[in-house]
Amino acid sequence: AEDGDPNILTLPPWTTSLGQPVAARPYGLPSQYEKGLQRRESPGLTRMSQVSVAFTPLQGLFGIITPSGLHFERHHQGWSDIDPSKHRLMVHGTDDGFVKQPKVYTVDDILRLPPVSRMHFIECGANTGMEWGNVAVPTVQYSHGMLSCSEFTGVPLRLILEDCGIDWKKAKYVLAEGADGSSMTRTIPIELVQSDEVLVAYGQNGEMLRPENGYPLRLVVPGVQGVSWVKWLRRIEVGDKPWATKDEAIHYIDLMPDGQHRQYTSTQECKSVITTPSGGQILLDKGFYNISGLAWSGRGKVKQVDVSTDGGINWRRARIEGPVNSKCLTRFNIDWVWDGKPAILQSRAMDETGYVQPSYGQLRAVRGTKSIYHNNAIQSWKVAESGEVSNVQVL
Numbered sequence: 001a002e003d004g005d006p007n008i009l010t011l012p013p014w015t016t017s018l019g020q021p022v023a024a025r026p027y028g029l030p031s032q033y034e035k036g037l038q039r040r041e042s043p044g045l046t047r048m049s050q051v052s053v054a055f056t057p058l059q060g061l062f063g064i065i066t067p068s069g070l071h072f073e074r075h076h077q078g079w080s081d082i083d084p085s086k087h088r089l090m091v092h093g094t095d096d097g098f099v100k101q102p103k104v105y106t107v108d109d110i111l112r113l114p115p116v117s118r119m120h121f122i123e124c125g126a127n128t129g130m131e132w133g134n135v136a137v138p139t140v141q142y143s144h145g146m147l148s149c150s151e152f153t154g155v156p157l158r159l160i161l162e163d164c165g166i167d168w169k170k171a172k173y174v175l176a177e178g179a180d181g182s183s184m185t186r187t188i189p190i191e192l193v194q195s196d197e198v199l200v201a202y203g204q205n206g207e208m209l210r211p212e213n214g215y216p217l218r219l220v221v222p223g224v225q226g227v228s229w230v231k232w233l234r235r236i237e238v239g240d241k242p243w244a245t246k247d248e249a250i251h252y253i254d255l256m257p258d259g260q261h262r263q264y265t266s267t268q269e270c271k272s273v274i275t276t277p278s279g280g281q282i283l284l285d286k287g288f289y290n291i292s293g294l295a296w297s298g299r300g301k302v303k304q305v306d307v308s309t310d311g312g313i314n315w316r317r318a319r320i321e322g323p324v325n326s327k328c329l330t331r332f333n334i335d336w337v338w339d340g341k342p343a344i345l346q347s348r349a350m351d352e353t354g355y356v357q358p359s360y361g362q363l364r365a366v367r368g369t370k371s372i373y374h375n376n377a378i379q380s381w382k383v384a385e386s387g388e389v390s391n392v393q394v395l
């Protein structure tokens, strides 16, 4: 350092020569120095990678939008890159009374209809599912990374159903079915469709959906657990009773402490998590840190986020960064001066309905410890004197 910083004193090649030409990479890629930021599969979580999850690296993202290449993936039977010219969306009723004119749409037909673009989070109901009984995974990528947020573009399902002459008085539910081998099928209540929130989407962050995320068509069901966001959408059926398909009668139901199963718990309740500092990271020295995280609610907008650095004894109001959209990720930040002593970092979100994210003690009192789905408890990260950050649970 006495001789001066060579990174300033010696001119590097990028200052003394021509750089790369335009369109050297017709579709851009991140810097080679950002290779560590990747979707990751949890080792040993499932027997096959076709029936598995790859988690979003929340610890390395800024703002609220998930880059499409880092959007989490959850497949029941693997993904395919479907030829859009061969893909069809069929819309019909359980019997003749539900829609006047059943129709088959091509992707081009859907692209001709008037679109809307909206930012929403998608969270798998199983997000944080490994942590019901105890700490199970080391990082926020594995504990909360079945969560992503995009700007989706598509056609309100209401419009398509009206195009088929739906009888709104008779219709109570729709069934959505995917074109993959898992025949993913989910019942959606008609009120969600009538509210205009449910989209038949083809766009994600300004371009067509990625194959992993449902190209060329997927259902977007804001606020509802990810499983209902049927990918590779090929069929919509209109009826008046829930279908109780395998994906809603056997899977995606919550085991309660008395051994009973709770069914059709679809809404993702208000939740938040600190993404930096978070498990697996190391604080280099005492001093100033920006604590940053994400908050979201399936019931609307995030209203407030409080942060504790002493395991929940004292709370301070975090700064919420705009835009604050309904059923969308919301970024929060707060200043923190670390004194070098052990600390426990937590965030607690409240949504516009007044619902407050529960502690593990509160959640377990109602839900027990044996469930998989809908764990929205307050997450705790312990900062050791060494600066190492680890996953802990505080009741």
Ligand code: MTE
Pocket: 071, 072, 073, 074, 075, 076, 077, 122, 123, 124, 125, 177, 178, 179, 180, 182, 183, 184, 212, 213, 214, 225, 226, 227, 228, 229, 230, 231, 232
């Ligand atoms: N749709 C189909 N057709 N097949 C699937 O396996 N997985 C569901 C849902 N839609 C699935 C599907 C589940 S469980 C989730 S959490 C979301 O898609 C995940 O969406 P993503 O892979 O785009 O993150």
